[in-house]
Amino acid sequence: MFKKLPGDQVSGLVSTTPDTAVVFRPAVVQTPAVVTIAIFVGRLIAGLVRLVWRHPVAVALAVAPVAVAWLYGWRVALVAATAPVSVVVPWALFDRDSFNVWIGWRLLAWWRLVWVYRRHWQPVMIVSGLGRHLHGRDYLPRILHVRCTSWADVVTVKMLAGQSVKDWADRLDHLAHGFGATSCRVAVARAGRLLVTFPRRDPLAVPLPAVPVPDRASVGPVEVGIREDGRPYRLALHGTHVLVAGATGAGKGSFLWSVVRGLIPAVLAGLVEIWALDPKLMELSFGRSIFGDRYAADPAACADLLDDAVKVMQERAGRFAGVRRSHIPTVEDPFVLVIVDEVAFLTAYQSDRALKQRISAALATLTTQGRAVGVGVMAALQDPRKEVMSIRNLFPDKIALRLDESEQVDMVLGDGARDRGALADLISSDPQQGAGIAYVRLESSPDPIRVRAAYVSDDDIRRMAALFAGVGEAA
Numbered sequence: 001m002f003k004k005l006p007g008d009q010v011s012g013l014v015s016t017t018p019d020t021a022v023v024f025r026p027a028v029v030q031t032p033a034v035v036t037i038a039i040f041v042g043r044l045i046a047g048l049v050r051l052v053w054r055h056p057v058a059v060a061l062a063v064a065p066v067a068v069a070w071l072y073g074w075r076v077a078l079v080a081a082t083a084p085v086s087v088v089v090p091w092a093l094f095d096r097d098s099f100n101v102w103i104g105w106r107l108l109a110w111w112r113l114v115w116v117y118r119r120h121w122q123p124v125m126i127v128s129g130l131g132r133h134l135h136g137r138d139y140l141p142r143i144l145h146v147r148c149t150s151w152a153d154v155v156t157v158k159m160l161a162g163q164s165v166k167d168w169a170d171r172l173d174h175l176a177h178g179f180g181a182t183s184c185r186v187a188v189a190r191a192g193r194l195l196v197t198f199p200r201r202d203p204l205a206v207p208l209p210a211v212p213v214p215d216r217a218s219v220g221p222v223e224v225g226i227r228e229d230g231r232p233y234r235l236a237l238h239g240t241h242v243l244v245a246g247a248t249g250a251g252k253g254s255f256l257w258s259v260v261r262g263l264i265p266a267v268l269a270g271l272v273e274i275w276a277l278d279p280k281l282m283e284l285s286f287g288r289s290i291f292g293d294r295y296a297a298d299p300a301a302c303a304d305l306l307d308d309a310v311k312v313m314q315e316r317a318g319r320f321a322g323v324r325r326s327h328i329p330t331v332e333d334p335f336v337l338v339i340v341d342e343v344a345f346l347t348a349y350q351s352d353r354a355l356k357q358r359i360s361a362a363l364a365t366l367t368t369q370g371r372a373v374g375v376g377v378m379a380a381l382q383d384p385r386k387e388v389m390s391i392r393n394l395f396p397d398k399i400a401l402r403l404d405e406s407e408q409v410d411m412v413l414g415d416g417a418r419d420r421g422a423l424a425d426l427i428s429s430d431p432q433q434g435a436g437i438a439y440v441r442l443e444s445s446p447d448p449i450r451v452r453a454a455y456v457s458d459d460d461i462r463r464m465a466a467l468f469a470g471v472g473e474a475a
């Protein structure tokens, strides 16, 4: 309060509280002008030192031409200043990628720091409640660093002491709109520090054609699409189980078929067997020849196939016991991937109680004991509620495509996933813009990542199936 009042007004200030015995009349000390000037000069010098310390390159770029002009004249300075421009401009025009890595993203990061984040930081922090205004002072989280990538700004922030990640996760909307982004995500960098990601554009906005069938037989992670940062997205199947949830038309088929497509060379080499359960009869029946006689659509046949998978699992467990603790795919013991489309048809919506129990028990056995012996389950479903899919927590890796309700996000991806930015309920229902887009949460990483699966068209599936019938050219 005193800071805002001129000294002569402060001297007249008294307590206005009625019935008080204490009258408050502050003493005003006249400061000599020289002391005030010394304080201002001190602050100026400290500010300059801070500027040089924080932005050495920018300061050097500004000071160097002035120094050259002073020492050698303005003509030399002009040549010295234009020479780098004549290198940088052609570089930017002809090799944009390397220019961006070395200069472009850094310049953009500096500009976004100054123009977007520093400029709006104080009001956004105070209005969103992440900063505090106490006793006339602002206590704000600090921006430590801004990094730009081709699609997003990643701002490293030092939280206020006592703040939690949840405080930030609860205000993603405030942050996104406050800094002019359509969405925002937070991740922990280390104790007390967060990485706050603000996308500038969406690399997943355009559908992707099917990924080419790999040249090599591999059981390793399968390329199924791209990640938000533009890098290929590879999904591991061997050694885990994967649950894919999404509303009708969300694009579950793209995940299932992209996985099948990526494993084709390994299936042809005998290192992988894909067993398909297709109770809806619409999705996997299309490429039936890929699965051979390991295909079932009728619920009773599905139960038999699942029981067979359990037998394979138990037989292997008996053989491996005391000999080895993990599975290595071979022609004798291939990796068995059981793909179940719309698993709720076999569990929740199955009217035959005995069959329903048999199927649920087999699925629970496979998902609890299968991965160490090379039997994996990839299940797709529309409704992730517990009463529909009681064993959803037995799948270590989860994929949430477009969902109908915000509460379903945490049901699929686990607690706190939506708070960390997995906004699966906000994915567009327009197939061009949203089908195949999903948030993935892996056992190994609590932070959900946004990906888009490639679209495997009917023709792609026909060509894949033809490979197995031995009548088609390479897919």
Ligand SMILES: Nc1ncnc2c1ncn2[C@@H]1O[C@H](COP(=O)(O)OP(=O)(O)OP(=O)(O)O)[C@@H](O)[C@H]1O
Residues within 6 Å of the ligand: 207, 208, 246, 247, 248, 249, 250, 251, 252, 253, 254, 382, 431, 432, 435, 436, 437, 452, 453, 454, 455, 456
């Ligand atoms: N990855 C993708 N990229 C672009 N469009 C896609 C993608 N996947 C699916 N689509 C479009 O969305 C439509 C629905 O996809 P799909 O049948 O795979 O959804 P689904 O989740 O399996 O639905 P349902 O549960 O009703 O079977 C497809 O016909 C296609 O036009």
